[in-house]
Amino acid sequence: MHVHISDLRQGYPGRVVLENLDLELRPGVTGLLGPNGSGKSTLMRTLATVQPPLRGRIALDGAAIDGEKAARHIRRRIGYLPQRFGWDPGMRVRDFVEYGAWMREVPGEHRSRAVERALSQVDLVDRKNERMSRLSGGMRQRAGIAWAIVGDPGLVILDEPTVGLDPRQRLQFRRILAGLTDTTVLLSTHLIDDVAAACDRVVVLHSGRVLFDGKVPEMADRAGDGGAGHTPLERAYMELLPEGEREL
Template identity: 50%
Template sequence: MRTVSAAETAPTTHPWVVHAEQLRVRAGRHLAVDGLDLALGNGVHGLLGPNGAGKTTLMRALATVVEPAGGRLTLLGESVDGRGDYRKVRRGLGYLPQQFGFYPRFTVREFVEYMAWLKEMPKTAVPGAVQRAIERVGLADRADARMKTLSGGMLRRAGIAQAIVNDPAVLLLDEPTVGLDPEQRLDFRELLRDFGVDSCVLVSTHLVEDVVAACTDVVMMNEGRLLFQGTPEALIAQGSEGDAGDSPAERGYSALLRRHRAEAAA
């Protein structure tokens, strides 16, 4: 019997978990992502930008829901170019869109189990993984309640549970805190930090303070292009007391947008 080396059993690593070069993605006829260059590794990355910046379209491309119209996109070392087999990539993804579908008569447990099955998780691993995911989002006491009976915040937490059930290497969350109360948002931030240790987490949100509190890296888009990438502290440093916003982070965000728009108009 051949001896298996440690290198053969070690987890696969990639220079960048997510890597985009001059990425272009359409939303209908509109080129919503236009020449984006982006590199993300493990950690929690907050995705900011005004409405229409291309955030949701980018998330959909990273989730392999829509195909790139041009440029290069690599996820977990696999090229995403519209021609490959995405099954391997999708097994390593977790995705919560802004609006997600579900069968109203499913219980929370059945819904998360169904999503685990779609992600081709090993059958023996599913029950334990489902229970852990439900507990991590604080829905253990509602695990056997039907989805149609849940409040808006509970539905959002069920959506987060299905996204994390497979312990994804890439976790994509589009406006995940909508409907969550302040206490739940604090718990969610802690969950993000835990996942960011071993996974690449990208969170799209309009809540700048959530990004500063939970993220190690800030990605800011406008008009389909990368406007800024850096630490929360670097974002804060972009602003001053005279800029619009109720917090240092919001002032940094608004200052970046103001300067970008002024340069575009010049």
């Protein structure tokens, strides 16, 4: 899926978060970096059609999201996992993921197979009959990822999906991303090593504007010597921030 954002203005009463934002997303994994308050979650909520823009144009595969009717139609092709997603404590894992498939209007005859595939991708098949309330935090996060990818949506939006995952589960998550070859994925994270390992491209946001947009190696090549950070990508990220925010 090709996503085109132009002249986006977004915010809340008395506060503008994104202003004059232009961005294009294509199939592959784009990492979204930025300090807290930079506008990452606001951008994701807007792309997921949770929050209509104050101004600007968003188009998916050339179809503009210009009203609630268009938004309802395009939601079938979007998988969105917010930082804090809701779940019914009594719901079984399988039913939770199947509800995501139903919302995405996966045909009934294909729904069970789509749910099994998504659960397999996140290694939760053996827990599919478990109540959501009985899962560990990491397992519940994986169930949320399954909810977001079930039915193979064209656009997958993941806001801090590796929170609560242990190192092995994070490696598994990267494997999941690697398998979404024809999907446009926007991944927000504070873990720069996840971007280095799993993303084709990186966008750095600060105060609602784009500081960098390019391939991961291109950003790493911008790193100077002796700055804050343990890897070239970390140093490049820190050097992009305003001078007063570079000190650890």
